[in-house]
Amino acid sequence: MGVLLIAEVNSGTLSVDATAKALTAAKQIGDVTVLCVGSGCSDAAQAAAKLDGVSKVLCAQDDAYGHDLAEPVADLIISLSSDYTHIVAPSTSASKNILPRVAALLDVMIISEVTAVVDADTFERPIYAGNAIQTVKSSDLIKVATIRTSTFEAANEGGMANVESIDACANPGLSEWIEDKVAASDRPELTSAGIVVSGGRGVGSEDDFKIIEGLADKLGAAVGASRAAVDSGYAPNDWQVGQTGKVVAPDLYVAVGISGAIQHLAGMKDSKIIVAINKDEEAPIFQVADFGLVADLFDAVPKLTEQIA
Amino acid sequence: MKVLVPVKRVIDYNVKVRVKADGSGVDLANVKMSMNPFDEIAVEQAIRLKEAGQADEVIAVSVGVKQNQETLRTALAMGADRAILVIATEDVHTDIEPLAVAKILKAVIDEEKPGIVLAGKQAIDNDMNATGQMLAALTGWSQATFVSELTIEGDNAVVTREVDGGLQTIKVTMPTIVTVDLRLNEPRYASLPNIMKAKKKPLDEKSAAELGVDVTPRLKIASTSEPEARLAGIKVGSVEELVEKLKEVGAV
Numbered sequence: 001m002g003v004l005l006i007a008e009v010n011s012g013t014l015s016v017d018a019t020a021k022a023l024t025a026a027k028q029i030g031d032v033t034v035l036c037v038g039s040g041c042s043d044a045a046q047a048a049a050k051l052d053g054v055s056k057v058l059c060a061q062d063d064a065y066g067h068d069l070a071e072p073v074a075d076l077i078i079s080l081s082s083d084y085t086h087i088v089a090p091s092t093s094a095s096k097n098i099l100p101r102v103a104a105l106l107d108v109m110i111i112s113e114v115t116a117v118v119d120a121d122t123f124e125r126p127i128y129a130g131n132a133i134q135t136v137k138s139s140d141l142i143k144v145a146t147i148r149t150s151t152f153e154a155a156n157e158g159g160m161a162n163v164e165s166i167d168a169c170a171n172p173g174l175s176e177w178i179e180d181k182v183a184a185s186d187r188p189e190l191t192s193a194g195i196v197v198s199g200g201r202g203v204g205s206e207d208d209f210k211i212i213e214g215l216a217d218k219l220g221a222a223v224g225a226s227r228a229a230v231d232s233g234y235a236p237n238d239w240q241v242g243q244t245g246k247v248v249a250p251d252l253y254v255a256v257g258i259s260g261a262i263q264h265l266a267g268m269k270d271s272k273i274i275v276a277i278n279k280d281e282e283a284p285i286f287q288v289a290d291f292g293l294v295a296d297l298f299d300a301v302p303k304l305t306e307q308i309a
Numbered sequence: 310m311k312v313l314v315p316v317k318r319v320i321d322y323n324v325k326v327r328v329k330a331d332g333s334g335v336d337l338a339n340v341k342m343s344m345n346p347f348d349e350i351a352v353e354q355a356i357r358l359k360e361a362g363q364a365d366e367v368i369a370v371s372v373g374v375k376q377n378q379e380t381l382r383t384a385l386a387m388g389a390d391r392a393i394l395v396i397a398t399e400d401v402h403t404d405i406e407p408l409a410v411a412k413i414l415k416a417v418i419d420e421e422k423p424g425i426v427l428a429g430k431q432a433i434d435n436d437m438n439a440t441g442q443m444l445a446a447l448t449g450w451s452q453a454t455f456v457s458e459l460t461i462e463g464d465n466a467v468v469t470r471e472v473d474g475g476l477q478t479i480k481v482t483m484p485t486i487v488t489v490d491l492r493l494n495e496p497r498y499a500s501l502p503n504i505m506k507a508k509k510k511p512l513d514e515k516s517a518a519e520l521g522v523d524v525t526p527r528l529k530i531a532s533t534s535e536p537e538a539r540l541a542g543i544k545v546g547s548v549e550e551l552v553e554k555l556k557e558v559g560a561v
C-alpha cells in the first residue's frame with residue numbers, strides 16, 4: 001500500500017516543478033508510485049522516474065487520455081485505486097477537474113489544496129480565501145487530495161524508478177476534445193516562476209499592459225494580473241492570480257496598479273518579497289508589501305525597468 | 310428541458326472573516342450572508358437558456374439551514390421558476406461536505422430529471438471546488454468544469470473551459486453537469502417588482518433524511534486558525550530607493 005501520485009503531464013511533457021512539489025508532500029505520507037497519463041507519455045514517465053523518492057512509475061498511454069478529460073482519466077485511476085491508501089495530485093486545473101470525480105466514485109471526500117501534511121490522515125488547507133487555515137482529519141479509507149504546490153519545495157532529481165506500462169480502460173465516451181487556445185510564451189510559467197510582475201485595473205488598457213510585460217521581461221519574470229485586469233480584457237484568463245485564479249509564491253512579487261482585494265491577496269501573499277506600486281497610499285496592498293512605492297505607475301514602472309541592471 | 314441550479318449561502322465576499330478564539334471555526338453569527346458569487350452566474354445562465362427557448366423551467370436548490378430560504382428567494386427574484394430547500398442541519402456553523410451535497414443533489418435529480426445542472430465552480434467559503442465534479446461522478450454524467458462559454462447543440466453541449474494553459478473547448482453529451490467560472494456572464498440584479506413576485510413562487514422544503522442521504526462528515530475539523538500575518542513593510546520614497554532596497558535583500 002502507498003501513495004498514488006498523479007503526475008502533471010502537458011502534451012506529453014512532465015511538468016517537473018508541479019509534480020516534484022506534490023511529490024514532496026506525497027513522500028511525507030508513504031511510498032510513492034507516480035502515474036503518468038497521456039496520449040503519449042513515455043518521456044514524461046522517464047522524467048518522473050528520475051525524481052528522488054519515486055518507487056515506481058506507471059505509464060498509461062491512449063488517445064482518450066490526451067486532453068485531461070475527466071471521465072476516462074477518472075475511470076483509469078479508479079481501476080488502480082485498490083492498491084493505494086492515498087491518491088494525490090498537484091493542484092492544477094486538470095486535477096481539480098478529475099480528482100473530485102475520483103473521490104465521489106470511491107465514496108470518499110476530496111481534500112482540496114492541501115498546504116501541509118500533519119500525518120497520513122490529517123492535513124492543513126486554507127479556507128475563506130486564505131483568511132483561515134483549517135486542519136482536517138479524514139476518516140475515509142482512501143484519501144484523495146490535491147496539493148497546493150506553492151507551499152512545498154520541489155523534490156530533487158536522483159531517483160531511478162522502474163517504468164511500467166499499463167493498459168487503458170474503456171472510454172465512457174461522454175466527452176470529446178475540440179481545441180485548446182494556448183498562447184505560446186518564452187516567459188517562465190506563472191506558478192513556478194521565481195519572479196512575478198502583475199498588473200491590475202490601474203494599468204488601464206491592453207496596450208499599456210506592455211509596460212508590465214516590459215518590466216517582467218527585464219526581470220526574467222512571469223506576468224500575472226488581477227481579476228479586474230482580466231475581466232477588462234487587458235490580460236488573458238490564465239494570468240489571473242488569486243482565490244479563483246492561480247496561487248503563486250515567488251521570491252519576488254511586484255503588484256502594479258492592484259488595490260489588494262482579499263481575493264487577490266489569496267493568490268500571492270505567501271510570496272517572499274512583495275513590492276507594490278500604487279498611486280493611492282491607502283491601497284490595502286501596502287499592508288502586505290515589504291516595499292511600497294506611492295507613485296503613478298506610468299512614471300515609476302518604465303523608470304524601474306530602466307534602472308534594473 | 311429543466312435546468313437545476315444548486316446555490317449555496319456563504320459569507321458575503323466583502324466580509325473579512327474572523328476565526329473564533331477557541332479555534333473551532335469561523336464566526337458566522339451576525340455576519341452578512343449572500344449567494345455564492347459563482348452561483349449568481351449559474352442562475353443567470355439558466356435564465357438566459359430559458360429566455361433563449363432552450364429550457365422550460367429553472368429550479369434552484371440549496372442544501373443547508375432554514376435561512377437558505379433567503380438565498381433561494383434571491384434566485385427566484387432573478388428569474389428562477391421554483392426552489393427546493395433541503396434542510397441538512399440546524400446549525401449555521403455546520404457546513405455540509407461536497408460529497409453529501411452531491412448525494413442530496415443526486416436524489417433531487419432522480420426526482421426532477423433535469424437536462425442540465427449549472428453549479429458554481431467553487432464556493433468562496435470552503436473553496437473546495439468539488440461539488441459539481443462529485444455530482445457528475447454519482448450520476449455517471451459528463452462534466453464540464455470552469456466554463457466561460459456554453460452552447461447547447463441538440464444532444465451535446467459545447468463548452469469553453471478556463472484551464473491553466475489558457476482555454477480548452479470540449480463537447481460533452483447531455484445530460485451534463487456544468488460548473489461556471491467568473492467570465493461566463495454578468496448576473497442581473499433582481500428588480501423590486503421581481504423581488505415581490507418571488508415571494509409567491511413555490512419553495513418546497515425537504516430534509517436530507519427524507520431523501521435518504523447520510524450527511525455525516527468524512528472530514529473532522531480538528532482546528533481552525535488564523536494564518537501567520539505578514540510583517541508590515543516600509544514605504545520607499547522613489548524608484549531609486551526601491552532598486553537599492555531590492556538589491557540589498559538580493560531580490561534583483
Ligand SMILES: Cc1cc2nc3c(=O)[nH]c(=O)nc-3n(C[C@H](O)[C@H](O)[C@H](O)COP(=O)(O)OP(=O)(O)OC[C@H]3O[C@@H](n4cnc5c(N)ncnc54)[C@H](O)[C@@H]3O)c2cc1C
Binds near residue numbers: 201
Ligand atoms: C468570487 C470572486 C472571486 C474573485 N477572484 C479574484 C481573483 O482570483 N483574483 C483577483 O485579483 N481578484 C478576484 N476577485 C476580484 C477582487 O475582489 C477585486 O475586484 C480585484 O482584485 C480588483 O482588481 P484590481 O486591484 O486590479 O482593481 P481595483 O481594485 O480597481 O484597483 C486598481 C488600483 O490601481 C490603482 N491605480 C490606478 N491608476 C493608477 C496609476 N496610474 N498608477 C498607480 N496606481 C494606479 C488604484 O489606486 C487602485 O488601487 C474576485 C471577486 C469575487 C467576487
Ligand SMILES: Cc1cc2nc3c(=O)[nH]c(=O)nc-3n(C[C@H](O)[C@H](O)[C@H](O)COP(=O)(O)OP(=O)(O)OC[C@H]3O[C@@H](n4cnc5c(N)ncnc54)[C@H](O)[C@@H]3O)c2cc1C
Binds near residue numbers: 315317348410436437
Ligand atoms: C467554519 C467551518 C465549519 C465547518 N464545519 C463542518 C462540519 O461541522 N461538518 C462538515 O461536514 N463540514 C464542515 N466544514 C467543511 C465544509 O463543510 C466543506 O468542506 C464544504 O462545505 C464544502 O465545500 P464547498 O462548499 O467549498 O463546495 P464547492 O464544491 O466549492 O461548491 C461548488 C458549488 O457546489 C454547489 N453547492 C455547494 N454546496 C452547496 C449547498 N450547500 N447547497 C447548494 N449548492 C451547493 C454550488 O453550486 C457551489 O457553487 C466546515 C467548514 C467551515 C469553514
